[in-house]
Amino acid sequence: MVKICCIGAGYVGGPTMAVIALKCPSVEVAVVDISVPCITTWNNVEKHVCEADIVFVSVNTPTKTRGLGAGKAADLTYWESAARMIADVSKSDKIMVEKSTVPVKTAEAIERILTHNNNRINFQILSNPEFLAEGTAIEDLFKPDRVLIGGRETPGGQKAIQALKDVYAQWVPEDCIITTNLWSAELSKLAANAFLAQISSVNAMSALCEANGANVLEVSYVVGKDSMIRPKFLNASVGFGDSCFQKDILNLVYICECNGLPEVAEYWKHVIKINDYQKIRFVNRVVASMFNTVSGKKVAILGFAFKKDTGDTRETPKIDGCKGLLGDKAKLSIYDPQVNEDQIQRDLAMKKFDWAHPLHLQPMSPTGVKQVSVVWDAYTATKDAQ
Numbered sequence: 001m002v003k004i005c006c007i008g009a010g011y012v013g014g015p016t017m018a019v020i021a022l023k024c025p026s027v028e029v030a031v032v033d034i035s036v037p038c039i040t041t042w043n044n045v046e047k048h049v050c051e052a053d054i055v056f057v058s059v060n061t062p063t064k065t066r067g068l069g070a071g072k073a074a075d076l077t078y079w080e081s082a083a084r085m086i087a088d089v090s091k092s093d094k095i096m097v098e099k100s101t102v103p104v105k106t107a108e109a110i111e112r113i114l115t116h117n118n119n120r121i122n123f124q125i126l127s128n129p130e131f132l133a134e135g136t137a138i139e140d141l142f143k144p145d146r147v148l149i150g151g152r153e154t155p156g157g158q159k160a161i162q163a164l165k166d167v168y169a170q171w172v173p174e175d176c177i178i179t180t181n182l183w184s185a186e187l188s189k190l191a192a193n194a195f196l197a198q199i200s201s202v203n204a205m206s207a208l209c210e211a212n213g214a215n216v217l218e219v220s221y222v223v224g225k226d227s228m229i230r231p232k233f234l235n236a237s238v239g240f241g242d243s244c245f246q247k248d249i250l251n252l253v254y255i256c257e258c259n260g261l262p263e264v265a266e267y268w269k270h271v272i273k274i275n276d277y278q279k280i281r282f283v284n285r286v287v288a289s290m291f292n293t294v295s296g297k298k299v300a301i302l303g304f305a306f307k308k309d310t311g312d313t314r315e316t317p318k319i320d321g322c323k324g325l326l327g328d329k330a331k332l333s334i335y336d337p338q339v340n341e342d343q344i345q346r347d348l349a350m351k352k353f354d355w356a357h358p359l360h361l362q363p364m365s366p367t368g369v370k371q372v373s374v375v376w377d378a379y380t381a382t383k384d385a386q
């Protein structure tokens with residue numbers, strides 16, 4: 001029986017392994033994590049890694065906050081420690097699958113770590129980035145637009161690709177499984193998110209619409225009717241804000257800079273700049289529409305997560321919106337059925353990028369922001385709101 005072990009039991013590792021286990025009854029699946037609550041829920045890390053034929057690594061890859069590339073480059077601390085642990089405990093040949101979103105060429109560095117101990121164990125590294133969206137994770141995993149598997153162009157690499165393909169082929173049609181070389185697969189994930197984040201183009205257009213009496217809903221509807229453009233991702237918003245877009249584009253910017261491509265880096269940087277501008281513009285419009293001050297006024301915030309059907313608040317634009325309103329001394333009443341008060345208070349007090357690390361490594365619960373109340377229904381939130 002093939003055994004798969006996944007390192008990282010978060011938004012990606014958890015549902016992905018649940019679906020593999022469901023769809024591949026002949027495969028034994030284990031999910032492990034460094035977070036104590038996760039370990040108690042899932043299982044023993046080293047035993048499963050040691051026994052597995054295929055090890056998925058689905059750990060956090062947040063933006064670096066210190067040192068070389070701070071504020072842009074991906075922090076591969078968690079990745080590296082997972083790779084070192086695999087190297088230390090392995091006693092048999094393994095396929096290591098990069099599930100996390102990583103910079104292009106990460107596999108090369110990981111190969112060095114894995115072969116460092118050189119116990120005559122053969123490691124094949126595959127890049128198998130995840131394209132699921134939160135809130136629809138299980139549907140996306142059941143019916144993915146595509147599954148991408150990149151590997152070395154050697155007989156060993158091709159054999160490893162086939163082994164992983166055999167797992168997905170249990171429920172994903174063959175023509176949806178794309179195989180590429182390692183570097184194309186690693187880069188495709190960053191490229192896909194950079195393209196999706198061009199929702200910034202619609203958001204930039206919304207500013208022009210507002211200045212000229214055009215309606216951005218009508219304009220984006222017309223644009224989306226072009227058969228060359230898909231309408232699904234053209235909804236103007238107060239700025240995108242999920243756990244991936246910003247960090248992945250910043251990482252792309254850093255990679256472009258490192259490759260001596262400053263013009264390309266600048267192009268993608270603007271996607272982030274427009275996003276920041278859109279978030280500030282929203283706060284300014286709210287304040288301007290309330291006689292240029294929200295001081296002492298109650299403002300209701302309905303929904304705090306970055307989108308519906310998830311409790312994930314990483315990079316949610318509500319953080320910037322709330323901080324902007326608090327800066328003008330508003331009183332906020334926040335309601336989100338999926339996010340608890342402690343999380344909201346932590347998000348409003350934490351430094352940028354801190355929320356992207358495993359929970360037990362985040363700063364302790366800070367003292368709450370006094371002008372913020374977190375309530376348990378929309379009626380209480382909106383009562384007496386201005």
Ligand SMILES: NC(=O)c1ccc[n+]([C@@H]2O[C@H](COP(=O)([O-])OP(=O)(O)OC[C@H]3O[C@@H](n4cnc5c(N)ncnc54)[C@H](O)[C@@H]3O)[C@@H](O)[C@H]2O)c1
Pocket residue numbers: 007008009010011012013032033034035038058059060061078079081082099100101102130131132133134243244357358359
């Ligand atoms: N969330 C998404 O929608 C999404 C979609 C596609 C890709 N991704 C990518 O997948 C990766 C994981 O994202 P996520 O949202 O699941 O993150 P997450 O924070 O929900 O989960 C990561 C888990 O890894 C654990 N971990 C970290 N280091 C570990 C180690 N050395 N050993 C064992 N466990 C360890 C953490 O404790 C955490 O529970 C990231 O690279 C992200 O960019 C995320």
Ligand SMILES: O=c1ccn([C@@H]2O[C@H](COP(=O)(O)OP(=O)(O)O[C@H]3O[C@H](CO)[C@@H](O)[C@H](O)[C@H]3O)[C@@H](O)[C@H]2O)c(=O)[nH]1
Pocket residue numbers: 101130131132133134135193196199232233234235236237238239240241242243244245306307
């Ligand atoms: O028309 C749109 C669509 C989305 N958004 C915003 O964009 C952000 C991201 O939304 P979405 O893509 O639905 O959420 P995620 O779950 O973060 O999924 C994205 O990020 C994942 C992590 O890399 C990728 O796997 C997915 O393909 C990619 O869609 C959110 O703030 C949305 O509100 C808009 O403003 N307008």
